[in-house]
Amino acid sequence: MRIAIAWYGAEGQSSYRYFHERGDDVTIVTPQISSQFPLPEGAKAIVGEHAFDHLSDFDVVVRSAALRPDRIVTNGKIWSATNEFFARCPVPIIGVTGTKGKGTTSSFVASILREAGKAVQLVGNIGVPPLDVLSLLQPDDIVVFELSSFQLWDLQKSPHTAVVLMIEPDHLDVHKDMAEYIAAKSGIVKHQTAQDTVISHPLNRYSEEIARQSPGRRMHFADSGEHEVYIRDGAFYRDEQRICGTDAVQLTGDFNLENACAAIAASLEYIDDFAAIERGLRRFTGLPHRLKLVREVNGVGWYDDSIATTPGSAIAALQSFAGKNIVILLGGSDKGADYTPIVQEAQRVGAIVVAIGHTGETIAKLCQSHHVRVIREAGMMPEVVRAAAEIAQPDGVVILSPASASFDQYKSYSDRGDQFVAAVEGIATHGTN
Known part of the structure; x- marks a missing residue:
């Protein structure tokens, strides 16, 4: 099969390695090559300002997240590393999206599940490229996938558990308008089934707009109020059950308590261990460049x-x-x-x-x-x-x-x-x- 890797950076490098090792006929097609991501030895490549004009004859074009799908003109199939991973992943996927907080919430989920004894693969922008771990997955593993609008744009299969954090206008230099941004984000639930779950923020209209598109079970998280996971009197609760104190969260800012609420809600789909939740929250001390x-x-x-x-x-x-x-x-x-x-x-x-x-x-x-x-x-x-x-x-x-x-x-x-x-x-x- 003739496959084009459209755009060559960290994701393109991972995609090239995956499809090349699978035995496909792979060509890198990219406007430029950076010193950080040099061409692999012996790789076929089309490089230059008009490189994307040469995609029409490939069987599959694997776009990197940075490349809009509508920029690709081809007679073949438009695909992505995210689509390939979702199509072939044999274990449950927890997908996390939102304008901000995706990385922190994903890390909270991974930390909690690991404290409960689960084997977790954290992939996406803050973890390893997803295709790098696909062959390593074991039957009892759980994948936590941080998902941006660029990855969700043309997603053809949605995660088993979808977490939709606060959404606000963003990337409007790439998306045509807010409607297109929300439509892209909606890929996280668009292909869910009735057996899947979406966890959303009831006080954010865009989060709720996306969640309503899911045929699956709906859950809510928030920093207060009548929701499945919420904060009251300095503690996290599920319904009327106290989980742990909010002082377990080691990060600055009330918004990180909301991120923790979302992570707890997602984790409770897979475990029922409040002590592990507290340990997982305490263990995670934050990502770089996040307050x-x-x-x-x-x-x-x-x-x-x-x-x-x-x-x-x-x-x-x-x-x-x-x-x-x-x-x-x-x-x-x-x-x-x-x-x-x-x-x-x-x-x-x-x-x-x-x-x-x-x-x-x-x-x-x-x-x-x-x-x-x-x-x-x-x-x-x-x-x-x-x-x-x-x-x-x-x-x-x-x-x-x-x-x-x-x-x-x-x-x-x-x-x-x-x-x-x-x-x-x-x-x-x-x-x-």
């Missing part, structure tokens, strides 16, 4: 929340430190978001904004019109951190929570976060001079 304390410098806490690429996630970061003196670093590359809500929240909590990156000019103007103190800093991270350090107050916090993507100045959100951490370590060692 993580870098260190304290001169009484100021510096937090890396570079993963916050939407206004809603940056608002959640501000709310986590309400009552403190806050400096927030906002800005980056544009994903079509409206920054008014995050500026209004900065005004409400009295935060000072350091406006950075490509969207910094827009954010600075909004701050001025809302009477929010703002400093415009167009430099790279060392200059940004020095500017923030000069205005930060003792016992206060500085948060990199940009509400924007990173590609204007950095390779990725993780690169941006790493440079922030390095710059903070720099002022801790050498000061701001």
